[in-house]
Amino acid sequence: MEKTIAAISTAVSVSGIGIVRISGEESMDVISRIYRSKGGKKDIRKAASHTIHYGYIYDGEELVDEVLVMIMKAPRTFTGEDTVEIDCHGGVYAMNRVLETVLKNGAKIAEPGEFTKRAFLNGRLDLSQAEAVMDVIQAKNQSALNCSMSQLKGSVKKVITQIRSELIYHIAYIESALDDPEHISLDGYPEQLLKVVKIQEKKMDHLIATASDGKMIREGIRTVILGKPNAGKSSMLNLLTGENRAIVTDIAGTTRDVLEEYINLHGITLKMADTAGIRQTEDVVEKIGVGKAKELAKDADLILYVVDSSTPLDENDHEIMKMLEGKKAIVLYNKTDLDPAVTTEDIRALVSHPVIPVSAKEETGIGELEEQIRKLFFQGEITFNDQVYITNARHKEALTDALASLKMVEQSIIDDMPEDFFSIDLMSAYESLGRIIGESVGEDLVNEIFSKFCMGK
Numbered sequence: 388m389e390k391t392i393a394a395i396s397t398a399v400s401v402s403g404i405g406i407v408r409i410s411g412e413e414s415m416d417v418i419s420r421i422y423r424s425k426g427g428k429k430d431i432r433k434a435a436s437h438t439i440h441y442g443y444i445y446d447g448e449e450l451v452d453e454v455l456v457m458i459m460k461a462p463r464t465f466t467g468e469d470t471v472e473i474d475c476h477g478g479v480y481a482m483n484r485v486l487e488t489v490l491k492n493g494a495k496i497a498e499p500g501e502f503t504k505r506a507f508l509n510g511r512l513d514l515s516q517a518e519a520v521m522d523v524i525q526a527k528n529q530s531a532l533n534c535s536m537s538q539l540k541g542s543v544k545k546v547i548t549q550i551r552s553e554l555i556y557h558i559a560y561i562e563s564a565l566d567d568p569e570h571i572s573l574d575g576y577p578e579q580l581l582k583v584v585k586i587q588e589k590k591m592d593h594l595i596a597t598a599s600d601g602k603m604i605r606e607g608i609r610t611v612i613l614g615k616p617n618a619g620k621s622s623m624l625n626l627l628t629g630e631n632r633a634i635v636t637d638i639a640g641t642t643r644d645v646l647e648e649y650i651n652l653h654g655i656t657l658k659m660a661d662t663a664g665i666r667q668t669e670d671v672v673e674k675i676g677v678g679k680a681k682e683l684a685k686d687a688d689l690i691l692y693v694v695d696s697s698t699p700l701d702e703n704d705h706e707i708m709k710m711l712e713g714k715k716a717i718v719l720y721n722k723t724d725l726d727p728a729v730t731t732e733d734i735r736a737l738v739s740h741p742v743i744p745v746s747a748k749e750e751t752g753i754g755e756l757e758e759q760i761r762k763l764f765f766q767g768e769i770t771f772n773d774q775v776y777i778t779n780a781r782h783k784e785a786l787t788d789a790l791a792s793l794k795m796v797e798q799s800i801i802d803d804m805p806e807d808f809f810s811i812d813l814m815s816a817y818e819s820l821g822r823i824i825g826e827s828v829g830e831d832l833v834n835e836i837f838s839k840f841c842m843g844k
C-alpha cells in the first residue's frame with residue numbers, strides 16, 4: 388500500500404481558510420492522533436464518511452489551530468483512498484504548523500499532483516480526465532472552463548474509447564479468422580474493413596482539427612494590433628481591456644513594458660502579443676522598416692489593423708496591408724466620430740479582410756468586432772454540447788500517430804496485403820489511442836504529466 392500523503396491544497400498565502408489534505412490508508416490514524424473535539428471525547432476514527440467535525444489540532448500538548456475536519460472514506464473519495472481534509476485558518480504560518488503536525492504524525496509530504504495521480508492510479512479518473520483537472524485550474528475564460536469541464540466529465544475518454552472498441556473488434560475478428568480459417572471466412576472482409584477504417588479516420592481527422600480551436604480556446608488567440616502612429620492602437624487596447632492600463636497620449640510612440648495581456652471577450656480570450664513590441668512597431672514601420680512588425684504579424688493568429696479614418700492612408704498603411712495577406716485580420720476603421728479622410732469602401736478596395744467601423748473614443752463597434760472574431764475562428768459559435776475539443780498537445784500527437792497507423796491499414800487493404808498486416812497496424816492505432824486515456828503508459832510519462840501539477844492537487 389502507498390504511504391499516506393499530505394499537503395496544503397489551497398494557496399500558500401494569507402486567506403480566510405486553508406485546507407490541509409491527507410490521503411491514504413493511515414489518514415484516520417493520523418487525524419485521530421492530532422484532533423480533539425470540543426468536549427475531548429469524540430473518536431474521530433469512528434466518524435461516518437462524508438461528515439464534518441469541529442475541533443482543534445494539537446501537536447502533543449500544544450494547541451495549533453481551531454479547525455473543521457472533513458472525513459471521507461475509501462473508495463468514494465477523490466483519490467479513492469481514505470481522505471481527511473483539515474480546514475484551518477488561512478494564515479501561512481498556521482497552515483504550515485497544521486501540515487507539520489500532520490507530517491510528524493505519520494504522513495509524508497505529497498509531491499505536486501500526487502493526489503490526482505493516485506486518483507488516476509486507483510481508476511477514479513482516466514488520464515485525459517486527470518489532465519483536465521489541471522486545465523480547469525488553468526482556465527482563463529468561460530470557454531476554456533467549459534472545455535476542460537467537459538473533458539473532466541469524460542468527453543475525450545468517451546470518444547477515444549468508442550474508436551478503440553471499434554478497432555479491437557476488428558483486431559479480434561482478424562485474429563480469430565486467421566486462427567480458425569475453416570469457420571471464419573475473410574472473403575470480402577477487406578472491403579468491409581476499409582469502410583470501417585475510413586469512418587474512424589474521419590472521426591480522428593475531425594478531432595485533430597479541433598485542436599487548433601482547442602488551443603485558442605485554452606491559451607487565447609495570439610493577437611497583434613498594428614496601425615500607423617496615432618491611429619488609436621492604445622485607445623483600442625484600453626477599450627478592449629476595459630481598463631485604462633495602456634497609456635494613451637497624443638505623442639506618437641508612448642511606450643509601455645507589459646509583456647502579455649489577456650483580453651476576455653465573452654468566452655474568447657485574445658492574448659495580446661508583447662505590447663511593448665506592438666508599441667514599437669510604429670517606430671519600426673516609420674524608421675527602421677517593417678522587419679519587426681512583420682515578425683510579430685507572422686506569429687499572430689489574428690491581426691487587428693487600426694486605421695485612422697480621419698487622415699489619408701499613407702505609406703505605413705500600405706506596408707501594413709501587405710502584411711495582412713494570407714493572415715486572419717480585421718480592419719478597425721477607427722475615429723468614426725471625426726470627418727473621414729478615407730472611406731470604408733476605399734479600404735475594402737485594397738484589402739479582402741472584414742472592415743469594422745469603430746470609435747475608440749465613443750466606444751462603439753466592439754460588439755461587431757467580437758462577432759467577427761467568433762466568425763473567423765469558431766464558425767460563429769462555440770458549442771460544447773456535441774463537440775469534443777482536443778486541447779492537449781499530447782492527445783493530438785497520439786491521435787496523429789493513430790491516424791497514421793490507420794492510413795497504413797488502408798494502404799495494406801488497397802495493396803491486397805495479407806490480413807495479419809491489417810491487424811498489426813490496427814493494433815498500433817489502438818495502442819496510440821490508449822496513451823490518451825492512460826492505458827499501458829509507462830511510469831515515466833505518468834510522473835512527467837503529474838509533476839506539472841500544483842502542490843496539493
Ligand SMILES: Nc1nc2c(c(=O)[nH]1)N(C=O)[C@@H](CNc1ccc(C(=O)N[C@@H](CCC(=O)O)C(=O)O)cc1)CN2
Pocket residue numbers: 406437459462463464465472
Ligand atoms: N475540499 C475540496 N474541494 C474540492 C476538491 C477536493 O478534493 N476537496 N476537489 C478535488 O479536485 C474538487 C472536487 N472534486 C471531487 C471529486 C470527487 C469527490 C468524491 O468524494 N467523490 C466520491 C463521492 C461522491 C458522492 O458522495 O456522491 C465518488 O465519486 O464516489 C470529491 C471531490 C473541487 N473541490
Ligand SMILES: Nc1nc2c(ncn2[C@@H]2O[C@H](COP(=O)(O)OP(=O)(O)OP(=O)(O)O)[C@@H](O)[C@H]2O)c(=O)[nH]1
Pocket residue numbers: 614615616617618619620621622623634635636637638639640641666669721722723724725745746747748749
Ligand atoms: N476622435 C477620436 N480620437 C481618437 C480615437 N481613438 C484614438 N483617438 C485619439 O488619437 C490619439 C492617438 O491615440 P493612441 O491610442 O495613443 O494611438 P496609437 O496608435 O496608440 O498611437 P502611438 O502612441 O503613436 O502608438 C489620441 O489623442 C487619442 O485620444 C477615436 O475613435 N476618435
Ligand SMILES: [K+]
Pocket residue numbers: 616617621635636637638639640641
Ligand atoms: K499615441
